[in-house]
Amino acid sequence: MSRRKIAIVGSRTFPIDPVIGKAIVEVMLEYGDEATFLTRGSPGFDTFIIHVAPIIGRKCFAYPAHGGPDNFLRDIELVKDADEVIAFFDPATLSDPTTGTAHVVEKALDQKKTVRAYTTVDGGLIYVGAT
Numbered sequence: 001m002s003r004r005k006i007a008i009v010g011s012r013t014f015p016i017d018p019v020i021g022k023a024i025v026e027v028m029l030e031y032g033d034e035a036t037f038l039t040r041g042s043p044g045f046d047t048f049i050i051h052v053a054p055i056i057g058r059k060c061f062a063y064p065a066h067g068g069p070d071n072f073l074r075d076i077e078l079v080k081d082a083d084e085v086i087a088f089f090d091p092a093t094l095s096d097p098t099t100g101t102a103h104v105v106e107k108a109l110d111q112k113k114t115v116r117a118y119t120t121v122d123g124g125l126i127y128v129g130a131t
Helices: 017-028 045-055 069-081 098-109
Strands: 004-010 035-039 059-062 084-088 116-121 126-130
Touching: 004 045, 004 059, 004 069, 017 045, 017 126, 035 069, 035 098, 045 084, 045 098, 069 098, 084 098
Parallel strands: 004 035, 004 084, 035 059, 084 116
Antiparallel strands: 116 126
């Protein structure tokens, strides 16, 4: 069985507390043992994914960038390598189309990749929808 590559990205300011962290892990576990997670490696959400993936027995690869146009190109490459994208939006920036997470989703839609989106409401993780 081949590994599914799942790009998993979130806002740097995505609020992760024990309840939300557990819910994110549950989302990751839904993908099964053969999932490999791809993330940007940015501080905050992406660093959380990098640390939790091996704890739950999943592989994780970071696609770090060096700012500016490099971030734009990194996002395109990340999505190209993924079979699917999961995006976690900080509720404070949910409607801001200029965030890095919004850019990853835009590139995923351009490449006709499945996207699942989440945010938080009242201290809980909320599934927003999928393409």
